[in-house]
Amino acid sequence: MKRMIIQGGNRLSGEVTIGGAKNSTVALIPAAILADTPVQFDTVPDILDVHNLMIILKSMNVKSEFSHGVLDIDPTQIIEAELPSKAIKSLRASYYFMGALLGRFHRATLTFPGGDNIGPRPIDQHLKAFKALGATVSENNGTVHLEAANGLHGTRIFMDMVSVGATINAILAAVRAEGTTVIENAAREPEIIDLATFLNNMGAKIRGVGTDTIRITGVDTLQSMNTHTIIADRIESGTYLALAAALGDGVMVHNVIPEHLESFTSKMIEMGVNLQIDSDKIYVPKTTSLKPVHVKTMPFPGFATDLQQPLTPLMSLADGDSVIVDTIYPKRVKHVPELQKMGMQIEAHDGTIVVKHTDHLHGANVSAGEIRAGAALTIAGLMAEGTTVINNAGNILRGYDRIVWKLNRLHANVSIEDDSSVKIS
Numbered sequence: 001m002k003r004m005i006i007q008g009g010n011r012l013s014g015e016v017t018i019g020g021a022k023n024s025t026v027a028l029i030p031a032a033i034l035a036d037t038p039v040q041f042d043t044v045p046d047i048l049d050v051h052n053l054m055i056i057l058k059s060m061n062v063k064s065e066f067s068h069g070v071l072d073i074d075p076t077q078i079i080e081a082e083l084p085s086k087a088i089k090s091l092r093a094s095y096y097f098m099g100a101l102l103g104r105f106h107r108a109t110l111t112f113p114g115g116d117n118i119g120p121r122p123i124d125q126h127l128k129a130f131k132a133l134g135a136t137v138s139e140n141n142g143t144v145h146l147e148a149a150n151g152l153h154g155t156r157i158f159m160d161m162v163s164v165g166a167t168i169n170a171i172l173a174a175v176r177a178e179g180t181t182v183i184e185n186a187a188r189e190p191e192i193i194d195l196a197t198f199l200n201n202m203g204a205k206i207r208g209v210g211t212d213t214i215r216i217t218g219v220d221t222l223q224s225m226n227t228h229t230i231i232a233d234r235i236e237s238g239t240y241l242a243l244a245a246a247l248g249d250g251v252m253v254h255n256v257i258p259e260h261l262e263s264f265t266s267k268m269i270e271m272g273v274n275l276q277i278d279s280d281k282i283y284v285p286k287t288t289s290l291k292p293v294h295v296k297t298m299p300f301p302g303f304a305t306d307l308q309q310p311l312t313p314l315m316s317l318a319d320g321d322s323v324i325v326d327t328i329y330p331k332r333v334k335h336v337p338e339l340q341k342m343g344m345q346i347e348a349h350d351g352t353i354v355v356k357h358t359d360h361l362h363g364a365n366v367s368a369g370e371i372r373a374g375a376a377l378t379i380a381g382l383m384a385e386g387t388t389v390i391n392n393a394g395n396i397l398r399g400y401d402r403i404v405w406k407l408n409r410l411h412a413n414v415s416i417e418d419d420s421s422v423k424i425s
């Protein structure tokens, strides 16, 4: 098990550069197996999810190499093989191999994915989309088998709820299907647009991404001609903005797409943070007084569920009660009892989180139950007096690019140890 050790109390200042979006990257890597040529991605975040996806690729004889933010994938010698269930279970997005393998081989067998433990995460809409496209679905002992014996055929799919994962999986399966597929009530997250940009540049015909109706006309081949640069991670951006406002003496956050963060930055401005927003960077000055806010998480462009936790330490500095209602994952409250251990006045009841003004946080031994709970604990640990040990720090490293290095460059004092007490960066 990995632990993050934080010596709290340092004020932060300087510059930080945001990496490529985790939620784009983890869809782009499975999408790469749909190509008939090698593909290359740039600004790839160095996160555990990427390394686990590379293990899954290897099991299919797909070579990949990752160095200095560039990931090369060669799917031209791909074979059908049993996929490693440990790697599949280590992340959520392994379920994108369902759509991608269906698109490539018209069949797929996978164990159920893992990912953050944030309440029930059914995949009924993914399976509904595969069935509509002509696949049969059978489940046995935690394994899903998909088979489209007569190929995949374009169809109309109305999603019962807005789902990022189901929208992406439907695109992956439909992109090489025969005919036209229309996805209605589709998710509109920027990462879906990024995926479609990658596929369209290889010859796919995907129209309407970013709206709730996506039209995909299947093509016979996908061929990559150029490097795909992954969009900036809006959740990592929001995390550093919140951290900078909570304990910064002036922090510049580079490589940000402000349009992807409007629901978040507008809340910070409402709190009284004087953000200076430029075209691709945001400066966070030292904050003096903060007002409480109410947040309701919604599908994009609403306030992201992945950003409610990183905002809680900042909310604890406001001069009143802030309220969070997570409508996407009402049970996503793993950060609450851990933050309480550090002295934060925070409570969760019936799907509502209330954060009260807290004068003093102290270091504690806590656990990152999921990635964004880990982000909240990291910020709280940096604000607290004394030492904080965050157990299960692997959950943080699943999705935060080179976080120890980035934080220490801002003058934090953070390290990661594993069970053998070996320090890693």
Ligand SMILES: CC(=O)N[C@H]1[C@@H](OP(=O)(O)OP(=O)(O)OC[C@H]2O[C@@H](n3ccc(=O)[nH]c3=O)[C@H](O)[C@@H]2O)O[C@H](CO)[C@@H](O)[C@@H]1O
Binding pocket: 023, 026, 092, 093, 120, 121, 122, 123, 124, 125, 126, 127, 161, 162, 163, 164, 165, 166, 187, 299, 305, 306, 328, 329
């Ligand atoms: C790898 C990735 O991109 N992960 C993101 C993705 O997760 P993920 O794609 O798993 O989340 P979804 O958008 O699918 O989930 C949205 C809601 O729909 C429900 N649902 C979803 C699918 C389904 O078949 N049935 C169903 O009931 C879920 O339980 C949830 O309440 O979007 C979430 C919501 O923005 C983010 O928190 C995750 O960071």
Ligand SMILES: C=C(OP(=O)(O)O)C(=O)O
Binding pocket: 022, 091, 092, 093, 114, 115, 116, 118, 306, 371, 372, 399
């Ligand atoms: C919930 C998240 O990730 P995943 O869907 O990969 O578990 C997240 O990034 O906050």
